[in-house]
Amino acid sequence: MTALDEATAPAPPLRHNRDFVLLWTGNWLQFFGSRMSTVCYPLLALQISGGSAQAVGLASAAAVLPQAVVQLPAGVLVDRWDRRAVMRWCAIGRVLVLAAVAAAMALHGLGMGLLLVLIAADVSLAIVASLAERAAVRTVVPASHLPAALSQNEARGRIAGLLGGPAGTVLFTWLRWSPFLAATLGALIAAVNLRYIRADLQAGPPERRRPLHQDLADALRWLRGQQALRAMLPVVTASTALLQVVMLGLVVVLVKEQGQPESTVGLVLGISGCGGLLGALTGRWFMDRLRLPVLLIGGLALWAVLMAAMAVSTGALLLGVLFAVMNLIGAVFGVATAVYQVTTTPHGLQGRVAALSGLVIALGSTVGASGAGKLLDAWGGRSALLVAAVGMALTALVAAAVPAVRRARIPAVSRPGPAPAG
Template identity: 80%
Template structure:
């Protein structure tokens, strides 16, 4: 018997047999699917309540976006201080009450704009807090070597919910106005029940009692600024996400306004592109096992620039849908890779705050990008706007390639998926 025989290491079970991960994943998938259904119905509900006011639709959209800026930072501190299981459970209970209140008030004819906007803000805020807590919990219930697969499955979960949740929500809303909110309530209920049966210890580490919130945030910001790769990648990802808004809004302008196609055509394009995002999420682990993070990020931005340039010259919904699907494949791959990198290099006690800080920066960039994209498309139409955005994306890729910390960025070996071994030649 050799020393190696005495120290055999038992491999962790695959994710499909990881009970805690499956409970967390399925519960939050149903909850996320419910969020997709309810979010697509909020503007429709605002339009109905207001008697067809476009301003009311804008207010509903604002109520859904505003928590991204207001709630992120305190949510990050909360997640790092409290038991993540309790945080997710109480968020699920809160969402059950908020979504149930929408359905009940709607049934009783008592739902006004003020109440709707308040309930939207509450429900979205609780979803943000729960999402941060789940992201931290994944690292606890999944071994480091399985993190890429776990986060890839989470990304795929979001893509599937995006593909199916919107259409399902609109169909249910057309059938019975309160039905999508009931379905979302049931999803949150399942998530709350699943959390009860997770065995892993999801409590946060010890902390200094009575510590001010701003001191906790300052600790996370100080750590983040001390990480050269993360500090460099965050603005690169933020700028690229902002430029992506030109594509999102440009599809509407090109298809409906400039090419005169029916509005339903946009659904076809988004359906094709959504399939691309799902493929990218499922294939992210394969790419991560073969390419370093720097290649995935810089190469992904370069491909985005080329595809945006091609979209400017594309004609017809199928061509635009296929090109946008390719963009979604690329985005899902380097999105999962950067998420794995952030989760693995961030200390466990800072996970929530670092994720919140990063999410806030990207959200602010997305908001600014959406505003500037509208101005750009108004001034220069679809073709020229896409060409401008493609040029700026190419510049972003070049800048990223010039930053040494980005070029040297590597996912830690403990979290890097192993490439399949080469087959030995026959002898």
């Protein structure tokens, strides 16, 4: 076969892409373990403290704080260093952290102070590894397979969310330290898999070390020049904040206003999780048939309609189905926006741009959760859902009014080679 034939030959399916399979499976096991440990940290804090709700709040804060503190420096490091090495050291670090949790529990030596430090370390390492993997996917798969690869990554997260929480609580009930040991094994397999990936995951050629703020300024300067991405980021952030009203509003409507048992909330979330998984698996199908502006603006409008329907609906099953459709749309959003961000961002800026976007959206979620609590206290569950539906409809109208969003297209890109940052 000539060089021209090799260049024009269709790429093999993702399941035959050795590097992608190693990356996907290793990180799936690690992600699954992360879901198990995350759901068990508050339970562990409750046990250690003798039933203190304040301890549960501290454990939750230790898991949330790295989202604000670690994102930006992590994005810079991912763009400076070999991304394979970053993911391997993060996996090894998580092995040590999770093994320390399991060992301290087995030896009855785990106190609240040590637990908070270990939670923050675990979440911080997971954030860095996630940014490095997202940047590495574009290197290990050809451009034509990027939507499918990111769809599978989205599905991986949805499956881990569906199964990891229940599995973690079952193991925690059986042996308190067992979910953390299982998560340790997942991180260990991820570290081993990364050893056998052949692709060059170096972000770019070595450069003169610069101050952190200069590297971040490069990403901000590039982001300011991207009209569509700059316009879509606040739209996605606003919609994410409004979704917090739905998440908390469901609990208020089901438990407080309808008098349903707490287990009903788990049923609704389980049904909705199936919708999210279906959306992740069909994300590429929708992208092949609908342009990005249609997916974004139409999805926001459908969210508004579904939120209004939830406000006037009764019964856990119907609410679960409506929320499942919302999650399906959200998963398609996740795939489409990830593909757009990865394909438009230069290879050397992948980590920083993803970190900046993630930080803004995380802050939006935090503000949304805080505002949702006040809104629910003042208006009640159903009225709050109607207010959120109006807000979502306005967000869709704003997105439709921005020319850069209406013109946004996912570009066709080639597999990147090492490129300088900036």
